[in-house]
Amino acid sequence: MDLLGGTGGPVRVAGRELARDELLGWAWSVAAEIRGADAVAVHATASLETVAAVAGAILAGVPVVPVPPDSGPDERAHIFGDSGASLLLGAGGPSDGPPLVPVDGLPRNGAQGPAGAPGDATAMILYTSGTTGAPKGVPVSRGAIAAGLDAVAEAWEWTPDDVLVHGLPLFHVHGLVLGVLGPLRTGSPLVHTGRPKPEAYAAAARDGGTLFFGVPTVWSRTAADPSAAGALRGARLLVSGSAPLPVPVFERLYELTGHRSVERYGMTETLITLSARAGGDRRPGYVGTPLPGVEARLAAEDGAPVPPDGETPGELHVRGPMVFKGYLNRPEATAASFTDDGWFRTGDIAVAGPDGWYRIVGRASTDLIKSGGYRIGAGEVENALLAHPAVREAAVLGTPHADLGEQVTAYVVADGVGERQLIDFVAARLSVHKRPRAVHLVDSLPRNAMGKVVKTRLAAPSP
Template sequence: MELLGGTGADLPNAVRVGERGLSRGELLRWASAVAAEIQGAPAVAVHATASPETIAAVLGGLLAGVPVVPLPPDSGPAERAHILGDSGARLVLAARGAHEPADGEPPLVPVDALPRDGALAHAEPPADATAFVLYTSGTTGAPKGVLLSRGAVAAGLDALAEAWAWTPGDTVVHGLPLFHVHGLVLGVLGPLRVGSPLVHTVRPRPEAYAAAGGSLYFGVPTVWSRVAAEPGTARALRSARLLVSGSAPLPVPVFERLAELTGQSPIERYGMTETLITVSTRAGGERRAGHVGLPLPGVRTRLAAEDGTPAAHDGETPGELQVRAPMLFDGYLNRPEATAQAFTPDGWFRTGDIAVIGADGWHRIVGRASTDLIKSGGYRIGAGEVENALLAHPAVREAAVIGTPHADLGEQVTAYVVADGATEAQLIAFVAASLSAHKRPRTVHLVESLPRNAMGKVVKTRLG
């Protein structure tokens, strides 16, 4: 199994990052020189800026069969030290001047100083060899290294290519970070495996998306919200074949606005670092606001109630989403106990996400079990449903809902809202008019902004 797949057309700008373009052949020869430099290392870290150097470094690791550890370029000293120490990386790959190793860090390999004429013949590592060690966000402790095999990556990309009718004739456009599954695995390895050109806009600016002339666009909800807020930019995407949203739920008003301005509803999909993408809307199928679609080929899903018994697939009953799939990770590096806890006794991965599945198999993600399932007065309330109700108010720009302690109810629904001119009482009444009374927020905090991570997800642990 060759991870990079078919070649496609070797265009002069088969891979373009900002103003810098490379043909596929140029990129692979550069990556081959990287591979020769790092051959035999137990693991290498890549200072993952949005640059051709990052892509060449990652591909060099894959060609050499050396596990790649992407490093967020904005990571602090403690986070970097943890990732480098835990992963066992013996080298850091980066462009000259992009990263200065701190005392005790592995030595730097200057990717931009390497020749770009490496030999293209490489022995293909086995499918079960580790391709990546990707670190989780660390919201529940120190970041854990997720072991993703070459076979898992290939299976995930092939399933998406089928679901999205993704071919070498597509041009992929995005500006997402290259240290996450979304931007790196889907957004870089996907085009290389399928053989389609890639345009990386460095940053996911709406005007850059509009000017790129692509057919397949990737973005997170924050990106699509900004696109939807600029009608001229959104209309420039009418010629695109698919607009794909992921990494967090897409608010229903943004879904509807994009459909109105671009002439097509966006594609939504669901995944996480440990699973890659497992559920998605299909290119040629129905697209429902607030839903992430159906399991990909080879994927099985189920819902578990709090007591472990099966939850009904009735479109209403929430449960923890559990997954079996060929694109699952191989465990957490150096964390056998955490790995064991992540799976049920019969081998299903516990995603920690709360979902609802309809009788027709359509999936809707309610949120994380730890932060988005609110237990109030005997009711189980999904934060996402309340957030979408708030976002339907014309004055609301952003909304995040959590459960906070309540002496009588156990937890109460509490909202943090960025709004122009609306009052707390107006917003509570607005939600009460569309949802059941027990789902309305009891408290609304009007704030100037919501805390977000690099992928645009709201960090709910920082609310309050």
């Protein structure tokens, strides 16, 4: 199965640009060096070397393992050992793992060879964040990537006439699969800004960018920069993912850019499964409806169906051609992640409306709060807090409570507002039982490389 298109526009990363033909010539040189390997790791910096390395592995039919450039020695050792990567692709220099193939030293006019592999062959082994132990390897097949990219291209009306712009890390689904393989497959030019700064997005928009990818942190910073946001009025589509986009940010972006952002939902294990459509409705706080070929449902803790009434939360289950088959070397984790009838258990809590629109309210492990007999989604409380004009960031979780079991606890970055004011503000907008019983005012929230708040690192300030 051929994942990459043969023609298309140039690729620019952090100011360096290559024509499509030259990039593919470079990728064929990589393919010649690694053909026959069981798997290869890539030092996944935001660089043309990373793009050429990944494209070369795809052409050679060799599973590619992106390694975050800021990963520590223990994490790297785990990824190298668990994946079985026998080579490391990157710029010249010493390697702390497998033998290094210096991609920057390879010619850019490699001879075309046999390409592709069967659709069920592994294209990538992506690693989860490892918040509950060592990162788990997620083998993603060539067929899954093709199905996922074709589905979002249809949903977002993504064509070779677009110019994709983003500055996301190149070791996750968002930045690498959607943000690199996506334009290579559709034929659209790619402009990677190096870092996802509002001023860089604005400059790319002025230079003809049409399709912009960002995480909520990127869009929040853009919404706080009216000049940069205004430059995006000429874009065709703004897409937000990797975490819920706060409703106030959605609304502020609309005010400044004229665009109602497309929100979508996906995971390393599933790629993108739910999305709003370029040509349809876009609702703040909602991640849309299932993509073509995808089925979705909600289940209670006992496995019983949850009604799509727009109110009752349940665990989101999905199945479709872009969903993976199981974790690498983890049969027990695989068994626990799939239902007996073959649905993947995402671990995310969602609400579905009668019209099939989904809203994510949080992770089952941290964002479903059971307080006094009520089930409360953290995301709903976070959006209520973010509606306060003094609040810049908010994270909500359940903490132990002797009487209620758990209480709603909020960590808030805000200026000139107190705990009681914020509690009363939420109580006036949501059911009283959903109000925070404790609000901790903090200077910042801990985030990972994709801008997601890491709630396991939140702790009450010392008295």
